[in-house]
Amino acid sequence: MAVITLPYKYLERLTRTDKKTILDKIALIGSDVERVEEDHADVEFFPDRPDLFSPEGVARAMRGYLGIETGLPSYPVKPSGISFTVDPRLVDIRPVLGAAVIRGITFDDESIQSIMSLQESLHWAVGRGRSKVAIGIHDLDTVKPPFSYIASPRSRKFVPLDYTEEMSMDEILEKHPKGRDYAKIVRDFPLFPLIVDRDDHVLSFPPIINGERTRVTIETKTILLDTTGTDRRAVGVAVNIICTAMAEAGAKIESIGIDGVQTPTLAPAERTVSVQECSSLLGVELTELTMAELLKKMRFGAVPAKAGYVKVQIPCYRADIMHDWDIFEDVAIAYGYDKIQDLPPKTFTVGKPHPVQVYAALAREVFCGLGYLEVMPFTLTNEDVLYTRMQRVEKKGVLHVMHPISIENTVVRTELLPLLLEFLALNRHRELPQRLFTVGDVVDSCLTYQQAAGVSTHPDADFSEAYALADAVLHELSIDYTINESADPAFIDGRRGDIIVAGNLAGVFGEIHPAVLNAFELEHSVAAFECDLRAVPGYPGT
């Protein structure tokens, strides 16, 4: 999530109202206020609204929402006369380029910091960690147009940002911190993307690092913005968001001719949307006029079109408007969620529990009646607990997660009993007897089903207790079973029984093997029982 720092003085100046009014309402446009400090607030915005990742963008939205300035903001763009060419060999490397000139802004350390943090937030939310979009800003006066975006040999040398010596692009990937961070995006290409000026001075090695030459300082008067990437729409949105934020801060935006096409235009897109569709989605009565007014509060351009429709102009910085309903959500926000009449739907329906949960509840009832206490172990565990300590062979259908967080959580449980023994170990210091049970999901070869298991530990826990437990649970669940001598190595030979239902193994019970007790560091004998609930007659899927 993007947490944006909003300095009050700057925000108040841009919004043209006091900070209290802003902070009171800011959550209502879609945000979470994380911290309110003396001179600033940290506010989290959602990833679908990168246009709110700067104080300028927030002020623009709040002016609309508070009714200070509504409707489509306009951003005039005049051509800079600068041109850019794109090397066709970049088509499979990083084909898309966006660029603009930003003039007339005085930079201080704070505003440089502000544009840098917008840049970083965009890299995260729109750029997918620079792979989809990467943004560079340069001091235009340090280089000479026209500029070229080229596919360069990897041996090309220049001085990267924060360095004083020339390095080859290969060396940058190896040695420069940014190079190491983002190497994976370009590493496999034979040629690397590079932006150079008329005199072959390097501006940038996108998406890795800029050249030191074009560093933006407080002396900078004019900015050249470059944005490269793999997705035309995402690159366009990133350019628009930065340019309009800078324009809100007082800058003048000029376009650049990229292979002859002037960009950016900062012009709105258009959609004509149905008032009726919006009304019935939200459950709010609307007219063309009221809907248009609400949309203007959200900084759309909106005028009633043909009967029942509104023509909407979508600001160029709105990355999230993909569908008419995205516009309807803004209508709802402008209307106020608290004003929408909240009545449950009227259609009559009958509630129905799922049989799996009904049977699980029944099993719980039986265990509780026998004095067993329910526990709810994690479903992620490891081979050591499930198999090694149990002296059991690893189940064929066990699922290994590909990137486990720790060695404790490497597989999804295939049985419940080992987890109960682990539980007893955890509670070794607690009063005996301890009788615990659990009912829940296990997974075998991508198939989820439920098991029930119970353990009893105290100095006299024995086979008879395990058998009596098994019999009671199976009887209450109407499971018709027979017993065979078991060969399960988790139990003592001659004190273990397999539960056979309709010819299939459905569970096991007995006295836990002392080697297993040792492995779990248990000090008293354990009577144990586990069973597959699919043995219950009429169980779903059987």
Added chain:
Amino acid sequence: MAELTQNEKRLLGVLEKERKADAKHLATLLDATPESVVQWAHLAGDKGLVSLDRVVDKTFGYTDEGKDYLKHGLPESQLLKFITRNTLLVDLQKHGSFKIGFGQLRKKGLVIVSNGMVSKADGASTSADEAALKNPQTGDPKTKELIKRGILLETESVRYIISLQDEGLQLLRQGLDLREEIGTLTRDQILSGAWKTSNFRRYDVTKLPKKAYPGKVHPYQRIIAEMREILLEMGFEELYGGIVQQSFWNFDALFQPQDHPAREMQDTFYLRESLPLPPGYEKVKAMHESGGGTSSTGWGGVWKEEKAEQCVLRTHTTSVSIQHLAKNPTPPVKAFCVGRVYRRETIDTTHLAEFEQLEGIVMDEGVTFGNLLGILREFYHRMGFEGVRFKPSYYPYTEPSLDAEVYVEGIGWIEMGGAGVFREEVTAPLGINYPVLAWGLGVSRIAMLRLGLKDLRYLHRSDVAFLRQTPALRHTKGSV
């Protein structure tokens, strides 16, 4: 004074006549073991009714050697008899008692040896030693010596003398109810009517016996059960589905773009397994790439089948509800699902890699965003939260989206869950032609509030003492 036990009363009863007696004697009178009598006397003694005196008696016995000497005389006595005026030492040495006896005689100075001849000293006698052997006395030096020589054995025995005290006598004069006292009421006593003439022993009713722990469901389970019950009452059908889901149902069918950060390896548990895509998946592909003929633009780019086939541990139960909707596109559908979901998060006190999610959906002709707010308000009210409010939010598969917050006394507004209307990009490719209202919430959030837990792990790695002590009633409806 504390209540007298029946046995104390009986003891006092016999002491009324005996006044002072040995515990052994009293035991025969009371038909009990002396040990029991002493125990009762202790109890009565604590109340000042009797006194108990411990008397240690020493008694003497004989070793096998001693028994022999008792019959035949001590070796020195036997030898002394053998000595005449001038007995040759060599002859004396032939005597069976020479070894021990001669040493003793010399030690005691009873013989004189000169020039191979042995003669008695004047007045030599062992009669005092023989007397000590026959009748040992405590403190007698001769007796002590015989003990030292391993001829006599000294054993101590303890007796208890119990005597009635004035207070006991007074109590007896007031009269004691000496009827038989019942401890455990037996079948015999019930059937024979013996209970009619018996006393029921009085117990200290304030003294807690060894605690009994009932079998019970986990407090967290109780909360889940409560939520299920509320949704069943509200007319929802319950769903159950697999933990392992195809990316297709977990992400793609929900219009989550394939390059979405939530789909990356560091946020989701991927499995090596893949499953074939369901028939009609092409519509989902078209939606992602170009908007599939709706007013949507789609995400653009190329949608890859292999990515959708990969299995994951479900990141939400929405993967279950969306499949239910795809199979049941006829309205109305009102369904919910509670189940374990997985996020690849580092486990700490407030984050678990697996947690319970509750999720509900309503699909019907003409249902609105307002209806969704109504359902949520009703659900949270029934969960015991009076204050409920909504604010805009963002979820990739709903539009409009919201977060619900509830008011908790002493804490304030707490975010409880997200909700929204499924995007057309989600419903259209699956042939769902009516609006779908959907909401979800983390069950553990409510559990933490209810149980006052500081550490979420405690729900799954619980201390048995905590489970035993947590009362069942605390977690029922309306008692946050």
